[in-house]
Amino acid sequence: MSELDRTLPMQGIEEDIKALQLDSQAEDTVMADTDDGKPAKAEISDSMDEGKESSPPDEVEDEMDQxxxxxxxxxxxxxxxxxxxxxxxxxxxxxxxxxxxxxxxxxxxxxxxxxxxxxxxxxxxxxxxxxxxxxxxxxxxxxxxxxxxxxxxxxxxxxxxxxxxxxxxxxxxxxxxxxxxxxxxxxxxxxxxxxxxxxxxxxxxxxxxxxxxxxxxxxxxxxxxxxxxxxxxxxxxxxxxxxxxxxxxxxxxxxxxxxxxxxxxxxxxxxxxxxxxxxxxxxxxxxxIEVPQGDPKGPFRMPIIDKFKDLGTVVMGKVESGSICEGDSLLVMPNKVAVKVVSVYCDEVKVRRAGPGENLRVRMSGIEEEDILSGFVLCSIEKPIPGVSEFVAQLQILELLENAIFCAGYRAVLHVHAVVEECEIVELIRQIDPKTKKSMKKKPLFVKKGALVECRVQVNNMICVEKFSDFAQLGRFTLRTEGRTVAVGKVTNLPAA
Known part of the structure; x- marks a missing residue:
């Protein structure tokens, strides 16, 4: 099993991306290596080397009966x-x-x-x-x-x-x-x-x-x-x-x-x-502890955190909305590839159906493993998740590096669900009073630490996000640079389809 790249992130945007980005060129995993004799019950190796076959139990359970x-x-x-x-x-x-x-x-x-x-x-x-x-x-x-x-x-x-x-x-x-x-x-x-x-x-x-x-x-x-x-x-x-x-x-x-x-x-x-x-x-x-669960009847959403080959293409992630069944026809976004669900595994057990909150491995046909990146989303065909290269967001500035100015042209690393992507602030639309939540009269040229600002964010590659008001878990994000969290935010608007 391949291990996570142990190299400490150096300062700068590229290094921050390398610390987490799981792409087809690096068969890394964010899960712990479990080849050390740990009992089977205690371990779950959630990534496998390319080409390595696994043999999940033949037992099949109906998730709805659990x-x-x-x-x-x-x-x-x-x-x-x-x-x-x-x-x-x-x-x-x-x-x-x-x-x-x-x-x-x-x-x-x-x-x-x-x-x-x-x-x-x-x-x-x-x-x-x-x-x-x-x-x-x-x-x-x-x-x-x-x-x-x-x-x-x-x-x-x-x-x-x-x-x-x-x-x-x-x-x-x-x-x-x-x-x-x-x-x-x-x-x-x-x-x-x-x-x-x-x-x-x-x-x-x-x-x-x-x-x-x-x-x-x-x-x-x-x-x-x-x-x-x-x-x-x-x-x-x-x-x-x-x-x-x-x-x-x-x-x-x-x-x-x-x-x-x-x-x-x-x-x-x-x-x-x-x-x-x-x-x-x-x-x-x-x-x-009482925790609200997602809507099992809502549009299906499962951000992909990892993928591997195992008698086909297998993806892993947590279901944020909707339900998934064997035989379902779904879509991988943002590359718009139609796939068919061959089998679903929950906690190493094969299940016929699974709903919100479950961590799954989904084996599917219709797509190759190398065509999937971490941060892609498995979703329903009828209501797919938007794929965008820019969006409008509300940001709270937590801290800024010394001599840094938060203005149009500011660059950082965007973390949203399983996505890690370099981004640029291309426009400061308005500054918001933190107490009254009303817009300040003058359009800002720059903002300081503690400011609440609405801005337009642009990313280098197409990513999947939702408006925070529609799917909070797919619309909240952080901005980091040089090893620090500089801002937190939520997606407020997306470009028209």
Whole structure:
């Protein structure tokens, strides 16, 4: 299996694109390499080398008969906060990884003088991640509770891999923001330049409406399950989350845990360990979160995040709208190629039908693998997704590089669903008052940090987007340049067909 290009993104637009672009010239994958003996239940290798055949189970299920809902959970936060460890512990506690495998990882971590990293090895499966102790790729795994099937997306926390984090978060329904309670670590992640802030802003922009803030490492010697430390973190984060657009009372929940020990994860923490916590544990919160699902009867939309050859052409993605069945005739946009659905796989199981929120592999005929790029969209023929080279958008400027001016001619990298494309701001149409939402009288020549502006955006190649008002998940985007997120926005208008 081919591995993700490990080269750190250099500064500049071209390097930012290279960090994420999955095209036909680079058979890379944003999924973790799982050829290391991990149990079959815990792993899902969501990309395969070209020409490699897989043998999915012959079992066929009707998706509509499945009673459990499906949710994608992305673990986000600053590097070393404990995201991979919590993901690994979640799989272990839910029975997806057995004791023998844990013992194997413990020995492997000890041999590398990294005793405390063994749980992270469940999610961080390639050698670079294990040596460096940081996630590079977006790891994937599955677990279930009584009512819900979950897909874990373990996103990189290091700032050099933010484009990969965007790829993971764009598919997520719930964000689990991992904060380290250890003295100094929370402050490092929260301060300017730390990834806690950028991850929160990106998650909100990418449509992660529900956020669970887990304060990790509560058992650490500098913390010792201190209520004062937990309250301090909750207070500071609540203020910031509110400023980032989250309704803290309605859409955010805080809870203390120890990812390494599994405390307050599957079962509630014992009073002898933490006398002041009377709230739920992690699994209870995940089970109770209500997330609106897409319309199963709406026009079909599945952004393609990866593709490979396997007895035909197979594409992967998350269904944002509509339903898909074996035998369906669909369209691949923006190249307008008609295809027929040969088979559909959900969580490695062949299904007859699948609806919104499901992560799928779809085998189809009528198109070659090399004619598909990441960011193309599988959609209904009757109402296809628009393919455009420019659109009108409303942008909020988060920050600008030193000496940079945001005006016509400004160039950046556009991230919208699975699309990564170089773009140019070709016109500033109007500036909007953030408080009144009314247009300012004078047409702006340039705008500064914090400004809200309507502008015309042009891309080099045809891309698939929707108006935010029609399909929010396909109409929200971020602009990045030189490794920083400079603006977030939503598509407000498209050119007439």
């Amino acid at each position: 009673k459990k809902r499906h949710l994608n959970v992305v673990f986000i936060g600053h590097v070393d906060a404990g995201k991979s460890t919590i993901g690994g512990q979640t799989l272990y506690l839910s029975g997806q990884v057995d004791e023998r495998t844990i013992q194997k990882y413990e020995k492997e971590a000890k041999d590398k003088s990294r005793e405390s990293w063994y749980m992270a090895y469940i999610m961080d499966t390639n050698e670079e991640e294990r040596v460096k102790g940081k996630t590079v790729e977006v790891g994937r795994a599955h677990f279930e509770t009584d009512t819900t099937r979950f897909t874990i997306l373990d996103a990189p926390g290091h700032k050099s891999y933010v484009p990969n984090m965007i790829s993971g978060a764009s598919q997520a329904d719930i964000g689990v923001l991992v904060i380290s309670a250890r003295k100094g670590e929370f402050e490092t992640g929260y301060e300017r330049g730390g990834q806690t802030r950028e991850h929160v802003q990106l998650a909100k922009t990418l449509g992660v409406s529900k956020l669970l803030v887990v304060v990790n490492k509560m058992d650490e010697p500098t913390v010792k399950w201190s209520k004062e430390r937990f309250d301090e973190i909750e207070s500071k984060m609540s203020t910031f989350l509110k400023s980032s657009g989250y309704n803290v009372k309605k859409d955010v929940q805080f809870l203390p845990i120890s990812g390494l020990m599994g405390t307050n994860m599957k079962t509630r923490v014992d009073k002898s360990t933490c006398s002041w916590w009377s709230g739920p544990c992690l699994f209870e919160v995940l089970d109770a």
